[in-house]
Amino acid sequence: MDRADVGALVQSAADGDAAAWKSLVDGLGPLVWSVARSHGLSDADAHEVYQTAWFRFAQHLGRIREPEKTGSWLASTARHECLKLLKASKRWTPTDDPQLLDRPSEERTPEESVLDSEEAAAQTERVRLLWQEFEELGERCRQLLRVLISSPPPSYQEVSAALGIAVGSIGPMRQRCLRRLRARLEARGTK
16 A cells, blocks of 8 residues: 555545545554564554554544655554553563464374374474574564564554664664574574
8 A cells, every 4th residue: 555545545534434444444454463563462452552543543534644654653653552551561471472273174184184293393393493583582673573574564664653763774674683583593403
């Protein structure tokens, strides 16, 4: 969703167009979620931040000066709400579960089930090791990488607003973080 489209949707939503509002939520909702999740909030707290960010946006809908920058506005608001919530609770709850649920498939032969189970166990172990090394990265790296892997990927302006990082520093910081993660995995013999 480009800025011109966002600006037009904001204007239409401010005029009462429900379809424009839905398009904004569908298009920018993943960004708001990624900001909330990047702060390590529980599911309930992330949901609260998500709802509050959209509520604040609805309150200010008719007064937004630069509607084309709505993504940045929402990211900043979500970040502010996350920090407010974390400060109020004085706790940090990890949210990334490195364990994968192993769901049995229907109508499988015992041999297929064993092979699938072994493959799933190996994949689960790789994922567990990845998340374990990820959690050993610095806080800024973890926040940045969590936001950047959201879908659809946010713009660097939105990342900047969400995390308080200069736009020109995001790419180099991302490279350093990924390099550190790769080195940690290679040191463990994992690729």
